[in-house]
Amino acid sequence: MDILVLMKVVPDVVEELEVGSDGKSLDTSFLRTIINERDDHALEQALLLKDKHGGKVTLLTLDAPDIDDVLFTALAKGADRAVKICGVESVQSTQTAVKLFGETIAKTPGLLPVDLILTGVSAIDDLDGLMAAPIAQQLGWPYAGVVTQVALADKTATVIKEFAGGVRGEYEVPTPAVLGIQAAEKPPRYVPVAKVRAAMKSQTIESVDAPAVEAATTVEVQQMAKPQVTGHAEMLEGSPEEVADKICELLAKRGLL
Amino acid sequence: MSTATASADNGNGVMTLENLAKFPEGQKVYSCMQCGTCAATCPYGEDSEFPPRQIITMLQAGLIEEVFKSSSLLNCVACYACMAKCPRGIRLTEVLLPLVKEQVFAHMTDVPAELQKALQNTLRYGNPMGESPRKRALWTKTSPVPVPVLAEIKRPVDVLWFVECYTSYHPRGQDNSRATAKLFHAAGVDFAILGNEEKCAGECARLLGEKGLFDTLTDYNMKLLRKYPFKRIVTGAAHAYDAFKYQFPAVGFDFELHHTTPFFAQHLDKLKPRLTKKLNYAITYHDSCCLGRHNGFYDEPRALLQAIPGVKLVEMTHTGVNSICCGGGGGGMWLDTYYAAKGYERLSERRVKEALDTGADVLAVSCPYEISRFEDALKVQGGDKRMVVRDVVELLAEALED
Amino acid sequence: MAGNIWIIAEAWRGQVSEITFELLALGREVAGQAGAPLEAVLLGSNARELAQKLGAADSVLYADNAALADPVPENFATALAQLIKEKQPAAVLVPLTNLSVDVGVVLAAQLGVPFLNYCKDLKAEGGNLTATCVLYGGKMEATVTASAKPAIIGILPGARPVEQGRSDKAATITDVAVTLAAPKVHFKRYLESEAGDVDITQKDFLVAVGRGIQTKDNLDLAEDLAATLGGAVCGSRPVIDQGWLGLSRQVGKSGMLVKPKLYVMLGISGAPEHVEGMKGSQCIIAVNTDAAAPIFNVAHYGVVGDALEVAPALTEKIKARKG
Numbered sequence: 001m002d003i004l005v006l007m008k009v010v011p012d013v014v015e016e017l018e019v020g021s022d023g024k025s026l027d028t029s030f031l032r033t034i035i036n037e038r039d040d041h042a043l044e045q046a047l048l049l050k051d052k053h054g055g056k057v058t059l060l061t062l063d064a065p066d067i068d069d070v071l072f073t074a075l076a077k078g079a080d081r082a083v084k085i086c087g088v089e090s091v092q093s094t095q096t097a098v099k100l101f102g103e104t105i106a107k108t109p110g111l112l113p114v115d116l117i118l119t120g121v122s123a124i125d126d127l128d129g130l131m132a133a134p135i136a137q138q139l140g141w142p143y144a145g146v147v148t149q150v151a152l153a154d155k156t157a158t159v160i161k162e163f164a165g166g167v168r169g170e171y172e173v174p175t176p177a178v179l180g181i182q183a184a185e186k187p188p189r190y191v192p193v194a195k196v197r198a199a200m201k202s203q204t205i206e207s208v209d210a211p212a213v214e215a216a217t218t219v220e221v222q223q224m225a226k227p228q229v230t231g232h233a234e235m236l237e238g239s240p241e242e243v244a245d246k247i248c249e250l251l252a253k254r255g256l257l
Numbered sequence: 258m259s260t261a262t263a264s265a266d267n268g269n270g271v272m273t274l275e276n277l278a279k280f281p282e283g284q285k286v287y288s289c290m291q292c293g294t295c296a297a298t299c300p301y302g303e304d305s306e307f308p309p310r311q312i313i314t315m316l317q318a319g320l321i322e323e324v325f326k327s328s329s330l331l332n333c334v335a336c337y338a339c340m341a342k343c344p345r346g347i348r349l350t351e352v353l354l355p356l357v358k359e360q361v362f363a364h365m366t367d368v369p370a371e372l373q374k375a376l377q378n379t380l381r382y383g384n385p386m387g388e389s390p391r392k393r394a395l396w397t398k399t400s401p402v403p404v405p406v407l408a409e410i411k412r413p414v415d416v417l418w419f420v421e422c423y424t425s426y427h428p429r430g431q432d433n434s435r436a437t438a439k440l441f442h443a444a445g446v447d448f449a450i451l452g453n454e455e456k457c458a459g460e461c462a463r464l465l466g467e468k469g470l471f472d473t474l475t476d477y478n479m480k481l482l483r484k485y486p487f488k489r490i491v492t493g494a495a496h497a498y499d500a501f502k503y504q505f506p507a508v509g510f511d512f513e514l515h516h517t518t519p520f521f522a523q524h525l526d527k528l529k530p531r532l533t534k535k536l537n538y539a540i541t542y543h544d545s546c547c548l549g550r551h552n553g554f555y556d557e558p559r560a561l562l563q564a565i566p567g568v569k570l571v572e573m574t575h576t577g578v579n580s581i582c583c584g585g586g587g588g589g590m591w592l593d594t595y596y597a598a599k600g601y602e603r604l605s606e607r608r609v610k611e612a613l614d615t616g617a618d619v620l621a622v623s624c625p626y627e628i629s630r631f632e633d634a635l636k637v638q639g640g641d642k643r644m645v646v647r648d649v650v651e652l653l654a655e656a657l658e659d
Numbered sequence: 660m661a662g663n664i665w666i667i668a669e670a671w672r673g674q675v676s677e678i679t680f681e682l683l684a685l686g687r688e689v690a691g692q693a694g695a696p697l698e699a700v701l702l703g704s705n706a707r708e709l710a711q712k713l714g715a716a717d718s719v720l721y722a723d724n725a726a727l728a729d730p731v732p733e734n735f736a737t738a739l740a741q742l743i744k745e746k747q748p749a750a751v752l753v754p755l756t757n758l759s760v761d762v763g764v765v766l767a768a769q770l771g772v773p774f775l776n777y778c779k780d781l782k783a784e785g786g787n788l789t790a791t792c793v794l795y796g797g798k799m800e801a802t803v804t805a806s807a808k809p810a811i812i813g814i815l816p817g818a819r820p821v822e823q824g825r826s827d828k829a830a831t832i833t834d835v836a837v838t839l840a841a842p843k844v845h846f847k848r849y850l851e852s853e854a855g856d857v858d859i860t861q862k863d864f865l866v867a868v869g870r871g872i873q874t875k876d877n878l879d880l881a882e883d884l885a886a887t888l889g890g891a892v893c894g895s896r897p898v899i900d901q902g903w904l905g906l907s908r909q910v911g912k913s914g915m916l917v918k919p920k921l922y923v924m925l926g927i928s929g930a931p932e933h934v935e936g937m938k939g940s941q942c943i944i945a946v947n948t949d950a951a952a953p954i955f956n957v958a959h960y961g962v963v964g965d966a967l968e969v970a971p972a973l974t975e976k977i978k979a980r981k982g
Contacts, residue, residue, distance in 0.1 A: 137768035142843035194469030218807035233961030244972035
């Protein structure tokens with residue numbers, strides 16, 4: 001069972017985000033990127049399936065600052081091959097990312113065939129689309145998103161999707177298929193730094209040139225801004241005892257005690 | 258105290274479990290007479306499949322691989338008790354356990370979530386809390402005295418103050434830092450900090466077995482230290498002190514080093530005349546593992562506390578070399594949920610029970626981990642109305658004339 | 660603006676989801692600005708009676724097909740694509756729920772247009788659709804024009820109040836036909852939530868804990884408060900993931916949707932995924948050490964402080980009052 005995992009990086013929101021001088025994009029001077037959390041779960045799900053069934057896990061990603069760290073970490077965790085699509089400026093549009101991934105998958109020898117393509121179901125910067133469904137459309141493969149469990153058998157993946165209220169749905173998806181992963185069955189594993197350092201010495205990251213794609217034009221950002229703080233809570237101040245008294249008062253007023 | 262390091266080179270390369278016998282400290286391991294003192298003194302000894310004695314048995318029997326597969330080494334909070342008590346003088350916590358734990362950690366398939374997050378944060382952000390590195394020096398804005406940053410003042414200083422993580426980010430740790438800054442000023446010390454450039458020294462990651470993370474941080478911090486002209490390093494973080502003292506020499510660290518507590522004890526002649534505010538507290542002092550058992554600073558913190566007018570010092574049952582660990586070392590800081598799931602008693606709770614028994618108003622500490630650990634434990638024990646936890650430097654700063 | 664404004668009604672297991680009414684309320688405003696009719700589209704099998712509830716729309720398109728009985732996004736998207744081709748709407752508003760988001764993305768992929776995501780507000784002005792989208796986990800908001808025909812737009816829960824989209828007006832329902840082939844993906848069955856000891860959706864008082872309570876031990880403080888209030892303890896996803904509480908106690912996007920009379924939040928910063936599950940609570944009190952925590956933009960009352968201190972103090976005060 002071979003699996004291709006599509007990963008991208010997103011702005012790390014641990015750092016303060018600022019609006020750039022054009023007023024419609026992020027200020028990149030202090031911007032740090034981090035692997036999209038759900039792509040990390042997609043990688044984990046792929047590794048769990050590899051642990052169970054064997055096969056190869058290949059990573060495909062868009063080039064970005066610090067992307068090598070991400071890829072070597074994934075290789076140290078047990079992925080077999082890492083490929084980055086080079087020659088792309090920081091890709092702001094998910095539509096464009098979809099085209100880059102789709103063309104690269106179709107045209108790069110050795111990436112296909114696979115049984116599954118896994119990627120995070122969404123990312124915090126997915127403004128003009130989510131990755132998995134349009135890639136499935138391009139390949140003509142079945143798609144399922146918001147997936148939290150995957151079991152593989154011959155030519156079929158049985159997946160669990162999450163709905164509301166703790167209810168989930170079980171689906172059968174013929175493979176090859178593209179799955180949008182919400183969460184892996186287990187949290188992404190830890191890999192000791194020494195293993196990552198060893199991977200840096202013993203493994204290589206392949207590069208492919210980005211295919212020429214047309215930029216998406218039907219979604220245009222006019223302005224970007226930090227959200228205005230509106231409807232802020234009425235703040236209760238004082239020692240824990242004083243605050244507790246104030247809460248009791250307002251609960252009593254609302255007839256809740 | 259010895260400055261032996263686990264990676265000391267005596268011509269046989271770096272010490273490993275395989276070539277242990279080629280090193281004097283390694284040979285000592287094989288002198289173990291299986292008396293079991295280590296297991297008996299280990300705070301989690303009864304809960305552990307492989308206390309130090311058993312590890313040595315397995316090593317001698319060529320079965321050390323079995324130890325690697327066990328998660329029982331997660332119970333080791335690097336309290337130095339086994340090493341302090343070993344009648345053969347085997348440097349367990351310094352030499353043997355890190356080597357074994359490194360292998361255990363490499364073999365571990367399920368790293369407890371809380372610990373995993375702390376390690377990933379430390380690698381990515383340089384602090385286990387996952388706070389922005391660009392906010393590391395933000396606390397200085399709330400300091401009562403100016404705190405110069407080396408990159409900004411562009412001149413040599415006497416003291417480079419290595420602040421560390423909890424003391425930079427944790428609200429109670431920042432109290433410690435503000436107090437320390439005030440004391441430096443009072444003692445007339447010319448000091449500066451590394452500011453946002455500083456990263457965790459990583460000692461707890463090392464003692465947990467995450468040696469690669471420690472090495473990465475050491476490379477970074479050592480390069481950083483070489484960038485600036487200063488005479489000596491002072492840190493209030495007991496684990497960072499240990500890292501600098503015992504590990505950094507292997508990468509060329511040869512600076513004069515002090516922990517804040519003994520450093521201020523040395524400056525007591527300058528400080529004492531300014532300690533004019535009377536603090537009518539009964540204080541019991543907790544000997545931390547690093548500062549106490551590992552480095553022998555038992556008298557200095559007590560001398561500082563006794564220099565404060567009005568203070569009455571009372572002792573707990575277990576003090577000095579027999580002090581009870583707070584449970585936060587060697588990764589224990591991020592394993593509370595893991596230990597709780599295993600049904601272990603929290604060491605910090607064991608410790609505050611003793612502290613409460615003294616009837617003291619204040620539990621004084623000198624390691625930044627202990628504030629939050631003991632404050633939590635006091636809440637759990639219902640003792641937070643009777644006793645507060647304060648760092649020695651906080652108490653000194655409080656007693657300073659305004 | 661040429662073309663109607665569509666909202667995709669979400670019906671699930673015999674009920675119209677509340678977000679449908681939120682979309683109707685938003686859609687009504689947009690349709691007014693565009694000078695176009697608001698049309699609701701309901702797809703289902705033997706679900707025509709549900710279409711009656713969509714009277715806030717000028718008209719309702721109802722497609723009945725046996726293949727629309729189960730939540731197979733591909734079928735819903737294919738059906739919608741057929742209707743869109745025929746009716747040429749200007750905009751299609753899709754609920755951003757785990758159930759409907761796949762319908763939206765598959766539909767956009769089939770039509771080869773973008774899926775405008777994370778939209779919390781939408782306007783029609785000067786022949787253009789302008790959306791406000793929430794990016795980077797709520798750290799930024801982008802003002803975006805969508806010029807695709809049609810614009811497929813995913814609307815976040817809470818864009819408008821549910822009540823604003825309800826109407827007693829009889830819906831004008833038009834039956835439409837769709838042709839559906841066998842889908843590639845097969846729905847097998849529902850898996851119900853794990854049998855829980857407590858149904859948190861039925862409680863008037865909930866005490867919610869987040870990672871801010873630091874350790875599992877501190878759950879006791881929340882349990883004490885909940886018991887004193889006569890309610891139950893629930894949690895955000897990280898707390899459930901750490902195994903501190905069972906899955907049946909999870910509130911949020913992938914957990915339970917709750918609307919208690921009182922929702923006390925201890926150490927929850929207010930990730931959008933959690934807010935989604937509790938924003939309808941009648942009174943929300945948040946305790947968090949971080950004054951900048953986004954939850955203070957959601958809560959009615961806020962306390963900047965240590966939940967581990969405030970919770971026991973509050974328990975004592977309530978006990979005292981209740982005698």
